[in-house]
Amino acid sequence: MQIGFIGLGNMAKAIIGGMLKQNIVTQEQIVGTAKTETTMEKMRKEFGIRTAGSNKETAAGADVLILAVKPIFFPEVIEEIRDEITEDKLVISIAAGKTMEWIEKEFKKPVKLIRCMPNTPALVGEGCTAVCVNSSVKCEDEEFCLKLMGSFGKAISIPERLMDAAGAVSGSSPAYVFMFIEAMADAAVAAGMPRKQAYEFASQAVLGSAKMVLETGIHPGELKDMVCSPGGTTIEGVRVLEEKGMRSAVMEALSACVEKSKKL
Numbered sequence: 275m276q277i278g279f280i281g282l283g284n285m286a287k288a289i290i291g292g293m294l295k296q297n298i299v300t301q302e303q304i305v306g307t308a309k310t311e312t313t314m315e316k317m318r319k320e321f322g323i324r325t326a327g328s329n330k331e332t333a334a335g336a337d338v339l340i341l342a343v344k345p346i347f348f349p350e351v352i353e354e355i356r357d358e359i360t361e362d363k364l365v366i367s368i369a370a371g372k373t374m375e376w377i378e379k380e381f382k383k384p385v386k387l388i389r390c391m392p393n394t395p396a397l398v399g400e401g402c403t404a405v406c407v408n409s410s411v412k413c414e415d416e417e418f419c420l421k422l423m424g425s426f427g428k429a430i431s432i433p434e435r436l437m438d439a440a441g442a443v444s445g446s447s448p449a450y451v452f453m454f455i456e457a458m459a460d461a462a463v464a465a466g467m468p469r470k471q472a473y474e475f476a477s478q479a480v481l482g483s484a485k486m487v488l489e490t491g492i493h494p495g496e497l498k499d500m501v502c503s504p505g506g507t508t509i510e511g512v513r514v515l516e517e518k519g520m521r522s523a524v525m526e527a528l529s530a531c532v533e534k535s536k537k538l
């Protein structure tokens with residue numbers, strides 16, 4: 275089984291790093307291409323994977339081909355690899371916004387196609403990937419994809435109409451969480467804590483809180499109430515966050531993300 279990557283950027287790196295860490299595939303099973311030799315050299319050095327001379331070569335040698343370039347480059351990449359995509363190959367797109375109908379039209383023929391929305395925590399085995407498939411995909415192909423994506427976190431099948439929402443709440447959301455961690459750490463630094471320690475506290479608080487939601491099944495609102503001692507310190511912070519429109523800002527940010535995805 276050969277896994278090909280077209281595009282070796284941030285997301286491909288997270289997926290490759292995750293798959294190798296979990297021993298789901300070996301370095302010899304991964305081949306890829308990027309736009310520049312600099313990126314390909316870095317990937318060979320960092321992950322020990324092979325790189326090919328062209329996208330066509332990557333596509334020709336792959337049983338499973340992951341399209342990991344930005345959505346805007348899909349037409350030129352598909353044009354290049356079209357002839358190599360036979361009925362038996364499984365093509366996985368991780369691009370935001372590009373529907374399976376649109377991608378298949380670009381190929382100008384039926385393709386065994388899966389659309390995924392992963393996220394960068396894949397790199398540390400805590401990714402979350404939304405998966406949907408087209409009608410050419412067999413049950414065993416979908417299961418294989420869920421296993422592959424599940425090797426570096428969770429993999430969840432969803433209908434394609436929810437892909438834009440998954441992009442916002444999962445694909446993009448790590449960026450918003452990192453901003454939250456950075457802001458909390460900045461405040462701790464302002465209160466005198468060394469920066470490294472501030473990141474450690476802030477990150478662990480986010481990790482622990484997320485685990486509580488996932489593992490206890492208790493509503494996040496109730497978990498919040500459990501932290502707010504009457505007349506205490508936390509509720510003062512909650513008041514300020516409400517005053518500054520934190521929830522509304524987060525909702526609007528994710529809605530903007532969904533809208534952009536629809537336009538891609």
Ligand SMILES: NC(=O)C1=CN([C@@H]2O[C@H](COP(=O)(O)OP(=O)(O)OC[C@H]3O[C@@H](n4cnc5c(N)ncnc54)[C@H](OP(=O)(O)O)[C@@H]3O)[C@@H](O)[C@H]2O)C=CC1
Nearest residue numbers: 281282283284285308309310313342343344345369370445
């Ligand atoms: N980043 C994320 O968190 C997520 C990204 N995605 C999706 O993943 C895809 C890639 O995003 P991301 O990794 O962030 O982007 P990056 O810009 O980090 O990486 C894009 C990669 O594509 C390569 N590339 C560009 N043009 C070509 C080409 N013609 N042929 C071969 N390779 C090419 C670039 O090469 P070079 O390095 O040489 O320039 C680079 O390695 C996007 O479609 C995005 O929607 C989905 C979920 C999450």
Ligand SMILES: O=C(O)[C@@H]1CCC=N1
Nearest residue numbers: 369370441445446447
């Ligand atoms: O910013 C982007 O377009 C990609 C899609 C999801 C996360 N990153």
